Amino acid sequence: MTDTLASPSPLEHSHAGVVPHQVQGVLTFILADIVVFGMIFVDFLVQRYDQLAVFNESSVTLNNWTGIINTLILLTSGLFVALAVQAAKRGEARQARSWILASFVIGLGFGITKMFEYSDKLSQGITMYTNDFYMFYYTMTGAHFLHFLGGMIALAALWFRLADKKIDNKEMINIESVALYWHMVDLLWIFIFPLLYLMGV
Amino acid sequence: MSSAISSRFLVFVWALLVVATLGTNLLVYFHALTSQSLAAVVMLVAAIKIRAVFRHYMELKYAPPSWQLIFDAWLLVVTLCLVVGFWITPV
Numbered sequence: 001m002t003d004t005l006a007s008p009s010p011l012e013h014s015h016a017g018v019v020p021h022q023v024q025g026v027l028t029f030i031l032a033d034i035v036v037f038g039m040i041f042v043d044f045l046v047q048r049y050d051q052l053a054v055f056n057e058s059s060v061t062l063n064n065w066t067g068i069i070n071t072l073i074l075l076t077s078g079l080f081v082a083l084a085v086q087a088a089k090r091g092e093a094r095q096a097r098s099w100i101l102a103s104f105v106i107g108l109g110f111g112i113t114k115m116f117e118y119s120d121k122l123s124q125g126i127t128m129y130t131n132d133f134y135m136f137y138y139t140m141t142g143a144h145f146l147h148f149l150g151g152m153i154a155l156a157a158l159w160f161r162l163a164d165k166k167i168d169n170k171e172m173i174n175i176e177s178v179a180l181y182w183h184m185v186d187l188l189w190i191f192i193f194p195l196l197y198l199m200g201v
Numbered sequence: 202m203s204s205a206i207s208s209r210f211l212v213f214v215w216a217l218l219v220v221a222t223l224g225t226n227l228l229v230y231f232h233a234l235t236s237q238s239l240a241a242v243v244m245l246v247a248a249i250k251i252r253a254v255f256r257h258y259m260e261l262k263y264a265p266p267s268w269q270l271i272f273d274a275w276l277l278v279v280t281l282c283l284v285v286g287f288w289i290t291p292v
Binding site: 052068086 | 214230247279282283
């Protein structure tokens with residue numbers, strides 16, 4: 001297959017100060033999203049200040065290994081998406097598609113681990129009404145999980161879109177947009193994991 | 202402009218992110234620091250990891266300075282809040 005239309009990423013184009021509107025839109029969305037998460041993190045610490053014992057006792061009930069495995073899964077999935085962007089820049093559509101598939105498949109691991117974790121907690125009768133720590137636990141990880149699902153759908157859609165397609169500037173912007181969103185899922189987890197899983201130890 | 206980030210470099214960044222993740226977990230596991238210092242170190246390492254994702258995975262280093270500044274400002278403010286929040290909480 002001849003898929004050799006090399007195209008720099010939209011952000012590489014942007015050294016002259018011009019970022020495509022779609023990428024600007026995605027960056028604005030990401031910024032708004034991470035600001036909201038940032039405020040939830042701060043609220044978590046404010047509540048923790050008042051209820052340190054409850055937060056620490058609840059935090060130790062979470063399985064650290066689940067959190068570590070999920071972090072490694074998202075970091076690796078993020079690497080694969082970054083490699084997909086590099087392949088797309090070289091015009092290698094099939095390779096980009098393979099990296100996107102790899103990212104999706106390893107990303108599934110996060111969903112499966114999370115399902116086991118939620119079902120374990122719910123089977124013990126632990127819900128978001130148990131105490132304030134678990135309210136934050138379900139709110140943060142639940143909102144993050146919805147973002148994760150959105151990212152998985154976007155990755156799958158991109159994989160189908162790239163079938164037998166050459167990578168032109170428009171497609172490069174789509175790839176970059178999905179990649180940016182997926183990295184947001186990754187970076188939010190980098191803060192959520194220590195806040196919830198590590199700090200009570 | 203040619204592809205500015207090599208795949209090998211991205212794998213190198215990934216390896217550093219993995220080492221940082223496992224390293225902070227070991228610090229926590231072995232209670233290597235007092236709880237407040239530990240929280241500060243863990244949050245600072247998390248912030249460094251996020252900045253690496255910003256710059257190398259999201260390629261924000263190629264974005265106009267205004268975008269870089271906004272994202273870095275978010276990271277700085279959130280990290281400061283987290284470190285100070287853990288620091289002032291009585292153990």
